[in-house]
Amino acid sequence: MKYKNLVNGEWKESEKEIKIYSPINDEELGSVPSMTREEVDYAMETAKIALGGWRSLAVVERAKYLYKAAEILERDKEIIGTVLAKEVSKGIKAAISEVVRTADLIRYSAEEGLRSVGEIVEGGSFEAASKRKVAMVRKEPMGLVLAIAPFNYPVNLSASKIAPALIGGNVVLFKPPTQGAISGLLLVKAFHEAGIPAGVINTVTGKGSEIGDYLIAHPLVDFINFTGSTPVGKRIGELAGMRPILLELGGKDGAIVSDDADLEKAAKDIVSGAFSYSGQRCTAIKRVLVMESVADKLAGLIKAEVEKLTVGDPFENADITPLIDNRAADFIEGLIEDAQEKGAKALTQIKREKNLLWPVLFDHVTLDMRIAWEEPFGPVLPLIRIKSLDEAIEICNGSEYGLQTSVFTKNIVQAFDIAGKLEVGTVQINNKTQRGPDNFPFLGIKGSGVGVQGIKYSIESMTKIKSIVIDL
Ligand code: NAP
Ligand code: G3P
Numbered sequence: 246m247k248y249k250n251l252v253n254g255e256w257k258e259s260e261k262e263i264k265i266y267s268p269i270n271d272e273e274l275g276s277v278p279s280m281t282r283e284e285v286d287y288a289m290e291t292a293k294i295a296l297g298g299w300r301s302l303a304v305v306e307r308a309k310y311l312y313k314a315a316e317i318l319e320r321d322k323e324i325i326g327t328v329l330a331k332e333v334s335k336g337i338k339a340a341i342s343e344v345v346r347t348a349d350l351i352r353y354s355a356e357e358g359l360r361s362v363g364e365i366v367e368g369g370s371f372e373a374a375s376k377r378k379v380a381m382v383r384k385e386p387m388g389l390v391l392a393i394a395p396f397n398y399p400v401n402l403s404a405s406k407i408a409p410a411l412i413g414g415n416v417v418l419f420k421p422p423t424q425g426a427i428s429g430l431l432l433v434k435a436f437h438e439a440g441i442p443a444g445v446i447n448t449v450t451g452k453g454s455e456i457g458d459y460l461i462a463h464p465l466v467d468f469i470n471f472t473g474s475t476p477v478g479k480r481i482g483e484l485a486g487m488r489p490i491l492l493e494l495g496g497k498d499g500a501i502v503s504d505d506a507d508l509e510k511a512a513k514d515i516v517s518g519a520f521s522y523s524g525q526r527c528t529a530i531k532r533v534l535v536m537e538s539v540a541d542k543l544a545g546l547i548k549a550e551v552e553k554l555t556v557g558d559p560f561e562n563a564d565i566t567p568l569i570d571n572r573a574a575d576f577i578e579g580l581i582e583d584a585q586e587k588g589a590k591a592l593t594q595i596k597r598e599k600n601l602l603w604p605v606l607f608d609h610v611t612l613d614m615r616i617a618w619e620e621p622f623g624p625v626l627p628l629i630r631i632k633s634l635d636e637a638i639e640i641c642n643g644s645e646y647g648l649q650t651s652v653f654t655k656n657i658v659q660a661f662d663i664a665g666k667l668e669v670g671t672v673q674i675n676n677k678t679q680r681g682p683d684n685f686p687f688l689g690i691k692g693s694g695v696g697v698q699g700i701k702y703s704i705e706s707m708t709k710i711k712s713i714v715i716d717l
Pocket of ligand 1: 475493
């Protein structure tokens with residue numbers, strides 16, 4: 246099937262197209278256009294034209310389109326979930342729940358938008374001359390938001406940009422991940438069917454490596470909202486110039502396990518955090534820092550949980566499914582080989598069939614190994630044995646990333662003390678690292694990002710203040 250881009254209210258093909266195959270079995274799923282620069286210009290121009298009408302609508306009017314789009318997503322959750330599962334090799338249950346989660350996110354964005362109003366500020370609290378002054382502080386849209394999303398949540402992490410942008414009065418130019426583009430276009434189809442005015446959402450498909458720079462540098466773009474890898478995020482930071490950006494990037498989330506932790510719970514949470522969606526989550530637990538005194542016991546508990554994981558077909562809800570492509574599998578295999586060469590002990594089997602990798606648990610990982618520091622974005626988990634919690638904090642803070650960290654301890658005062666010292670956006674106490682729920686602030690620092698997502702925070706990021714002052 247030939248999928249098309251939504252531009253100015255019409256579905257449009259391009260001369261060139263990109264065929265999309267499933268990472269599960271190479272099934273041809275369809276094709277998406279490979280947009281030219283001229284077509285991008287038209288998409289940008291028509292979005293900008295639509296901005297005036299869209300931003301002048303009352304928030305409650307904009308909210309109606311979001312509620313309707315959410316309703317349509319719920320209606321089509323199996324259809325979209327099935328495409329999503331095939332396109333990014335995600336378990337069918339998780340794929341459908343991603344669509345449902347997205348409908349919730351869109352509804353909540355509408356509600357949050359209705360709460361996100363301006364304020365009146367009086368000057369009376371300053372010197373006498375100001376006591377007659379009143380400021381009407383209004384929230385206005387940034388304008389044209391360029392939203393770029395990653396493959397691993399092609400519906401949810403697209404809507405997490407689009408919905409808050411729209412309710413804030415912005416128009417959106419949406420670039421889905423190429424592997425995930427069909428799912429992204431089906432998300433936009435729901436907004437189109439909801440009747441959203443022409444040009445308010447325009448889509449641009451095409452390889453980021455070919456069209457990315459042109460999109461980022463485009464003069465009609467007022468705000469860039471990007472989720473993806475750190476190298477691309479850094480490139481965007483260079484090209485953005487004076488335009489505001491919101492970047493959610495890579496991570497190397499650690500799990501610190503104290504000697505007083507509930508090890509059974511920690512093992513279950515760590516395995517879920519590390520291996521859900523085959524580790525292809527920015528918030529996946531990507532290293533465990535465990536006190537030496539409990540390391541043997543924890544390693545045994547984690548090993549037992551890993552060996553329960555099923556491997557295979559996303560449509561049989563296997564826990565571990567084929568990775569997004571062979572290039573990803575090759576990269577992860579390189580990390581595994583490096584760890585083995587340097588003396589790490591594999592506690593589980595090391596096995597690969599094309600882009601399907603069996604989950605690997607390494608013990609006795611040392612800081613000279615690549616797996617201790619690099620983001621695998623795959624099913625491999627290193628255990629690093631530590632002698633003190635201060636050592637764990639130092640290792641975590643030595644990362645180029647700063648997304649999340651889990652802390653497992655029964656001593657809550659100690660947990661908060663550790664949390665205060667960690668250079669990350671979020672600390673999870675006695676739980677796995679995770680983005681949800683979607684109304685929470687979600688952010689990375691250092692190489693993990695710039696700015697704050699999370700519905701209310703996304704709306705604030707993509708709106709700006711205008712102060713209108715009058716002397717009464
Ligand atoms: P990616 O390769 O950076 O791609 C992300 C998006 O950027 C895709 O739509 C991609 O298009 C586009 N892109 C690629 N090159 C570009 C360029 N030069 N200019 C503009 N856009 C460009 O990341 P991914 O492989 O999809 O996702 C995996 C990475 O993203 C991991 O590092 C993961 O940690 C991170 N991630 C972070 C979060 C978070 O919330 N912090 C969430 C998910 C993923 P194409 O698909 O056409 O290449
Ligand atoms: O990598 C995607 C990131 O947003 C993870 O989301 O909900 O699986 O923690 P979640």
